[in-house]
Amino acid sequence: MEAVLEVEGLKKNYGHLEALKGISFEVKPGEIFALIGPNGAGKTTTLRIVATLLSPSGGKVTLLGHDLKKEPEKFREKISYLPEEAGAYKNLKGIDYLKFMAKFYADTEEKAREYVDRAKLISDLGSRINEKAGTYSKGMVRKLLLGRALMTRPELAILDEPTSGLDVINALEVREIIKKFAREGISVLLSSHNMLEIEFLSDRVALIDQGVILDSGTPAELKEKYQARNLEEVFRSALR
């Protein structure tokens, strides 16, 4: 099966600091691929590069045959990015925020309505969707943004710590939503500190530390390889 996203020898330097030292991986259609690693490992930098926010210092990133450096606009049409710390426009009502974002992707009014309806379902904010986002709790904002990220059924959803700031119930709901959309064919590239979450969600995992991918595979493969009970133990063993 041809990969949706291909990353080859990706490098990123911030001045003298090498944040990424030539990492490679691919994400297949309908697959949830997770990057796990400690703070400063290079997870968010990788996600930001794929989301066209940062330019790579080296290597190649292609999405369905489109080169990131040459066609960043094509990338933006096909991806959807949920940053770890993201917000919504406080003066806009939740519903207006969704309509605003939908218009960037929809060619017709009907398509835009379809996107907004889907986002409303994912967000599940009830009547609060008609209130200003400035009045929302952190969890409500996160669900609104997840709705926004998945409403267009992107070729690749890039989710940085998707359950960040959510309580247990909301986090469970969000994980179910991500899983459901992946089953429907959406590819997901995500990062998280939460190993249990990664284990529950991911089809394949890459262990990243200091800008280098230490190992990758399905959670089951990795657990077997490192003789570990869970991904936390896998990660600890891989670091040694």
Next chain:
Amino acid sequence: MKKFLNLLTKEIRELITLQLFISLLFTVFLFYFIGQMAKTEIKRAMRIQKIAVLDLDGSLLSQQLTDSLSLANFQVEKLEGKSKAEAIAWTKSSDINLLVVIPTGFGESVDTLELREMETYSFLRSFSIIGSRSSVILGSVVNALNNYISDDFLKKKIPDFNPEKLKKPIRSKDYVVVKDRMAEGAAASIAGFISSQSIFVPIILMMIIIYSSQMVISAIAMEKQNKTLETLLTVPISRTSIVATKMLASAVVGLISAVIYLFGFRYYMSGFMGDVSRAAASEGLPKVIQELGLGMTANTYLILGVSLFLAILCALAMATILGVLAEDYRSAQSLIMPVIFLVMIPYFLSFFSDIKNLSLPVKVFVWAIPFSHPFLTTQNLLLENYRAVVGGILYMLIFFIALIVIAARIFSTDRVLTMKLRFRRKKLVL
């Protein structure tokens, strides 16, 4: 285009907030209130003023002086049978601000042209200019009386001689020349009239630039503070469009704010300027202005508008770049200061001096500031210095294009997320 309009609508909606309306309405109300107060005060000052007169002389001349005061719109309160000290004490306890004491022998001394002083006491109950107006009027009354007495004396001594010839042997007739046109009139009055008519230009410019720049820099800073910028930068719309919509929305809202602001300012100024315009019209100044070709035409306004618009665009582009350096809304408010200073320099210079007369290095510095050019445009257009006008417009256009290219490049690279000015460390982090 649909995406551009979608983003533009959002930007305008974000900027037009209840707080903005309240602040604008408050400003308009404040201007209206101050203007009305000024108008009332001026009207009050123009009304008949009370004056106390202690005539210790009782001569024909002192009587004439008292009558002249009545003719000069004073309501004269004659103090009878009081000493000077009693008169001062009485006036002090009353609401009268001016006391005139005509000493004994006043009429006699004038007959022989021996100097004798008339005493005036002004009771300052406030330090406003309007409050001291009655003493100015009294001064002109005394001047008129001096003229009358000296003319009378000269007529008696040299019956067939016009006293004016002796008092003012040289007279002047004033002409003003502008380029190849000439008209009779005083240069100071014409300059005063023109500046009173074009006073709104620097005020409009300053207000719009400050308003719009603050809006665009805050809009970018708020995107960072509210963590919405990253999401916006990943949607399928060009970075140039993101920059352009922010600038355009700020310009539109800035323009609307400035119009509302000016509406209030008109009330404020009408309190002070109403009489100036009427006085100028009565002196026949508008006719002289037309003769000299100094009137504002539709073309003048159009070119001035282009100049103002380019200055606004330059300010917006500068603010956009500065906005990228801001970490949050608070730091954005500090970062706007350079733009405000750059507007203030030509603003004050245009009020207090002629930029043309400055030394060359200072002149070059002032010309290098794009906002200086609209301040000079009116003057240059009226004086037909078209090269300076076109030069200024071209300079602003080039300046704007350079800034917009820089802004678009910053927004197209990592710098939009990584560049910030840390005030504590005072260095650029790239």
